[in-house]
Amino acid sequence: MQTQGQVRSANLAAVLACLRDGGPRSRARLADDTGLTKATVSSLVAELVERGLVAEGAQVRPGSVGRPGTLVELAGGVCGIGVEINVDYLAVLALDPRGAVRWESRLALDVAVLAPAEVLARASATVSEVRANQDATAVGLTVAVPGQVQGTVVRTAPNLPRWVGTDVAAGFADQGLPVTVANDADLSALAEVSAGPHAHVADLVYLTGEVGVGGGVVTGGQLLRGSTGVGGEVGHLALTPGDAVCGCGRTGCWETVVGLAALLRAAANPGDPLRDPGLDLEERLTELAGRARAGDARTLEALAGIGTGLGVGAAVLVALFDPAVVVLGGYFAHLGEFLLDPLRAALAARVEGAADRVALSTLGFTAAVRGGAHVALQPVFDNPTTVPPEASA
Amino acid sequence: MQTQGQVRSANLAAVLACLRDGGPRSRARLADDTGLTKATVSSLVAELVERGLVAEGAQVRPGSVGRPGTLVELAGGVCGIGVEINVDYLAVLALDPRGAVRWESRLALDVAVLAPAEVLARASATVSEVRANQDATAVGLTVAVPGQVQGTVVRTAPNLPRWVGTDVAAGFADQGLPVTVANDADLSALAEVSAGPHAHVADLVYLTGEVGVGGGVVTGGQLLRGSTGVGGEVGHLALTPGDAVCGCGRTGCWETVVGLAALLRAAANPGDPLRDPGLDLEERLTELAGRARAGDARTLEALAGIGTGLGVGAAVLVALFDPAVVVLGGYFAHLGEFLLDPLRAALAARVEGAADRVALSTLGFTAAVRGGAHVALQPVFDNPTTVPPEASA
DNA sequence: AGACAATAGTGCAGGGACCGAACGAATGGG
């Protein structure tokens, strides 16, 4: 009852992975692709159908001789939910095994000043709303937070100091779902390798420009965590000795060079609306991009400085991690058109052939929640027997 | 015949891993520890005995009631062989599954000036000698080279330029063994996590001081390779902008700061025997250590500079990889007593709590061959059925 | 000294999962 069940699980997972990576196909082709027998595949598919994970689709094109096969495809019977708690918003996204977005919402919320308990209550209510408004059964929940996480507890959160020590999972206990809590940049990195132009890339570095600089590193297909869970933290790399003082108390941290604060300081005087933290960040970035497009010298110079600073740091990351691509998210993606050229120049001067390994994220602000939903769904692909039979209609 | 065999393999591997990690024990205890049945364990052990991988040992102490068990322990019926080809020597080491060294040799050889084919012939002859002079059956061969490797071909080798493009595995084709070729620092890193004080550490950074600076990174128990196989290459990190010119043509590379050349330049004038490349490196290092112990100001200052430089770079590595420990090998280990204090000071100033995460390698010059032998042995632990029955007496 | 409890290891029937071959089903071509 122990090890043969594992064989079954592994083979169910193999069929599921095959359908996910290569799209719908007939049982006969599944048998070829997995190396299993047609008989076994039939049995496996029957079980997956019963669990609501796959469904029979259309007949295959009758273009050739022989009996046409019945396509087997992933079903949307279950979904994973990603929640992001950030400084000024709450985002939720649900993903089904096909990769289809089943829910997406974003709620402006002044998380920084509200009590964590209240924010968690709101978030959990939103999750309940998601689960009530669709037929896919939720199998898991992942919460992204802008800080370092130990287990399900926030350990550090520079921009959400009230949240340090909060057990985020406890806020969703009434959902009765497995809850994972993780760093937002890490989840974004996972999102990048799970969908979009860099799907299935095994080695990727994700950099996100927010107030600070966040990073997530995927090596060998696995998220780099490190011995204490803070691996891949790029913001406080000491790259430029003896420079500006960072919020962490040290000097020369990378985020003092390429963080949002550094950009705005370089691009605008104190009275400038760009530097008004009361205004919406996206609007300010749009204004900045407008000035750059209009050819404003100071703005262009500031952006070039950021781009060069990014290149200097990215050179270190490329040399150490050797990623297939460095993906820029957050404000870096917003202003990418002005950053990429100086970034590539600085990178090319330091690491050979690295200039064309930089790309802008196409996932926008949904990266973290998307990664979270993907993580929540992962156990289904790893072990399909975790989904009870007849989970869906 | 396909998947149930995999079950068998996995269970054989589980028993083997249990014995390796926890030492000899009775079948009954093996059953408890693996979760398998006593009957199954008996069957598995019988098969492993037949393959020469385990053997029955002494009776267990009759200190308590009940029938005493018969200890089952790893046997030395097979071995993995590690070969290191370096600038001025050829080293070979054989390891059996118990971790016992079955052979160890080191031959001074001017590899840099000899033809690769000749060196390979010598190396292969030594391997044949190893195999002839003991009863353990060789199951694999790993060759460490001081450079980057693609497949079994040397891609770059700063100190062995003649070897670029050489297919190292081809030189051992007559052995009829699976041959792996890998970077020496990578193998050393694996050696550090497979034996010694840091065995089973999942996240470790290994730094070796040679002519250049080599690095190997283990994250999550896996060697970091990167998308093109050059991950973890620390020598050419651009840390100090616009400084000394490196052999790679760029400026500010880390190895221009902490490489052997930098140390010797700082510690001795051109005429000094320390800087005579004709003399044995170990002797020169011993001389240097002697001067330092005698309190020579210039020597101490040079060493402190190296230590500080190491700390600056190590800070970046610790921040990014978050290793449990940074292990220093090569000449860093030789002169560790003079380097550790300034290194720790520089590290502590940049990353909190990192100072006690530095240690000196205890494997000395055998690290690379030891890691190679370990890698060669790995398939046996992963899938014990690869070893034919009655492989040993 | 003898009975009993405790622990180690083996033998055997049973069941789960996969494999291989044979069979019915559906389609295009001659």
Add this chain to the structure above:
DNA sequence: CCCATTCGTTCGGTCCCTGCACTATTGTCT
């Protein structure tokens, strides 16, 4: 209208693990 071809299912066989019964060996208690 028959046949080749391909798809999917059914059925017997094999492998391996499990659970239980059984033997073997030792210490302890009476």
